[in-house]
Amino acid sequence: MNRITAYIRQSLQEVYPPEEVKALSMLICCDMLGLDALDIYMGKDIILSECKQRELENIIFRLQKNEPIQYIRGIAEFCGRNFKVASGVLIPRPETAELVELIVEENPNARRLLDIGTGSGCIAISLDKKLPDAEVEAWDISGEALAIARKNNEALEARVRFLQRDVLADDWGKIPSFDVIVSNPPYVTETEKNEMDANVLDWEPGLALFVPDEDPLRFYNRIARLGSELLLPGGKLYFEINQAYGRETAHMLEMNQYRDVRVIKDIFGKDRIVTANR
Numbered sequence: 106m107n108r109i110t111a112y113i114r115q116s117l118q119e120v121y122p123p124e125e126v127k128a129l130s131m132l133i134c135c136d137m138l139g140l141d142a143l144d145i146y147m148g149k150d151i152i153l154s155e156c157k158q159r160e161l162e163n164i165i166f167r168l169q170k171n172e173p174i175q176y177i178r179g180i181a182e183f184c185g186r187n188f189k190v191a192s193g194v195l196i197p198r199p200e201t202a203e204l205v206e207l208i209v210e211e212n213p214n215a216r217r218l219l220d221i222g223t224g225s226g227c228i229a230i231s232l233d234k235k236l237p238d239a240e241v242e243a244w245d246i247s248g249e250a251l252a253i254a255r256k257n258n259e260a261l262e263a264r265v266r267f268l269q270r271d272v273l274a275d276d277w278g279k280i281p282s283f284d285v286i287v288s289n290p291p292y293v294t295e296t297e298k299n300e301m302d303a304n305v306l307d308w309e310p311g312l313a314l315f316v317p318d319e320d321p322l323r324f325y326n327r328i329a330r331l332g333s334e335l336l337l338p339g340g341k342l343y344f345e346i347n348q349a350y351g352r353e354t355a356h357m358l359e360m361n362q363y364r365d366v367r368v369i370k371d372i373f374g375k376d377r378i379v380t381a382n383r
């Protein structure tokens with residue numbers, strides 16, 4: 106093991122489990138400091154320039170404070186593309202990529218899609234890239250998130266139309282015009298907050314994560330009502346959900362006259378997606 110790898114591992118071993126330290130060490134050396142992977146594997150001793158040494162110390166300092174590596178790099182991988190991320194926006198999760206894949210598989214001919222609570226724009230932009238004939242619109246209440254989403258739109262040469270909208274507050278029209286509405290809204294209850302890791306709680310935006318204990322389906326109820334107005338006949342709703350509320354969300358959709366309601370599990374075997382037809 107070379108001196109750089111040894112320094113990284115020693116500095117992080119009390120904060121992260123061994124497997125994560127190993128992965129972080131490779132990521133820092135190769136993707137962030139631009140060192141050669143083979144040199145690292147061979148244990149070749151490398152002398153860092155003063156500037157790179159400072160960069161490494163800054164990375165380590167931030168990781169020791171539990172800052173997610175995606176924020177430190179400014180990049181998160183999602184559906185095979187690199188998205189810019191910063192602390193005002195949720196880091197895209199692998200479970201959400203499954204939602205995108207399902208929508209593409211089930212709606213190859215969809216013409217108009219709406220993503221509510223778009224964050225970094227990861228869902229909307231991935232849909233735009235995978236369904237080149239479709240038009241995608243995306244809403245978020247957060248100006249900070251929208252600024253990042255628009256940068257991603259440009260960098261990834263996508264054509265999503267981003268709008269600042271509070272989905273809870275206003276009446277957003279009654280003309281049915283979407284084939285698909287998708288949302289990964291805030292869904293962590295205040296009680297569940299206590300069980301969350303520091304790297305999420307201290308760094309990711311609360312606006313993207315939390316709902317009150319007494320109203321866990323707040324966003325789903327609202328979007329289901331909106332869907333009844335904005336979805337074309339036969340149009341579909343796709344939600345990412347809190348694993349604890351699969352049954353309740355499905356029941357709520359049935360009460361709102363949706364058909365073919367399905368609860369789908371994620372790669373970890375947890376209820377994660379609910380979908381229904383208008």
Ligand SMILES: C[S@@+](CC[C@H](N)C(=O)[O-])C[C@H]1O[C@@H](n2cnc3c(N)ncnc32)[C@H](O)[C@@H]1O
Nearest residue numbers: 197222223224245246247271272289290291313
């Ligand atoms: C869980 S994050 C999802 C972000 C992104 N779609 C993803 O999957 O990574 C929820 C998003 O909903 C947005 N949001 C929260 N309240 C909202 C509201 N009232 N109206 C519109 N968007 C809202 C947050 O700013 C955040 O970007």
